[in-house]
Amino acid sequence: MSTEASRVRTVRLASPEETHRLGVRLGELLEPGDFVGLIGDLGAGKTHLVRGVADGAQVPRSEVASPTFAIVYPYSGRIPLYHADLYRLTDYDDLYATGFLDLEGTESAMLVEWLDKIPQAAPRDYLRVTLKHAGGEARELTAEAFGARPAALLDAWMG
Ligand SMILES: Nc1ncnc2c1ncn2[C@@H]1O[C@H](COP(=O)(O)OP(=O)(O)O)[C@@H](O)[C@H]1O
Numbered sequence: 001m002s003t004e005a006s007r008v009r010t011v012r013l014a015s016p017e018e019t020h021r022l023g024v025r026l027g028e029l030l031e032p033g034d035f036v037g038l039i040g041d042l043g044a045g046k047t048h049l050v051r052g053v054a055d056g057a058q059v060p061r062s063e064v065a066s067p068t069f070a071i072v073y074p075y076s077g078r079i080p081l082y083h084a085d086l087y088r089l090t091d092y093d094d095l096y097a098t099g100f101l102d103l104e105g106t107e108s109a110m111l112v113e114w115l116d117k118i119p120q121a122a123p124r125d126y127l128r129v130t131l132k133h134a135g136g137e138a139r140e141l142t143a144e145a146f147g148a149r150p151a152a153l154l155d156a157w158m159g
Pocket residue numbers: 013014015016017019020040041042043044045046047048049113136137138139
């Protein structure tokens with residue numbers, strides 16, 4: 001995570017509905033191989049955003065769960081998606097054990113909560129999304145693109 005982001009956008013989300021809508025737009029744009037890392041405190045809205053992404057990617061509602069007790073959930077929508085949560089992992093070796101590393105660079109898109117727990121889990125090119133509490137139901141979302149495809153994705157997502 002030492003390289004500079006090639007593009008950064010920040011947006012204020014006033015309600016859960018706004019966060020959901022932004023997630024839907026991202027879900028409509030995701031392509032196989034995209035990697036989105038999600039960072040933010042407990043309750044910041046990472047999973048809420050992912051539900052929107054899943055909706056936008058046409059994942060059946062019944063498939064979407066909070067991945068608190070598993071490391072990786074597979075979703076099948078318009079494209080295959082993996083929703084992962086690294087909260088319970090402690091180091092890079094855990095990624096081998098869970099098979100997480102086998103999933104990267106495949107024909108799936110990846111959505112990874114708590115990427116900051118194991119920053120090395122990110123591929124070279126990825127989109128980093130950070131959510132912060134901003135009072136009440138407000139959240140501040142910052143998206144940072146690392147690499148050409150993530151930058152194009154971010155442009156399409158937020159202009
Ligand atoms: N603007 C907002 N965006 C997202 N979630 C919000 C917002 N305002 C309130 N919330 C609430 O905050 C909680 C976020 O939970 P969750 O998405 O599971 O967080 P995380 O995965 O980051 O721990 C949900 O209960 C959601 O309804």
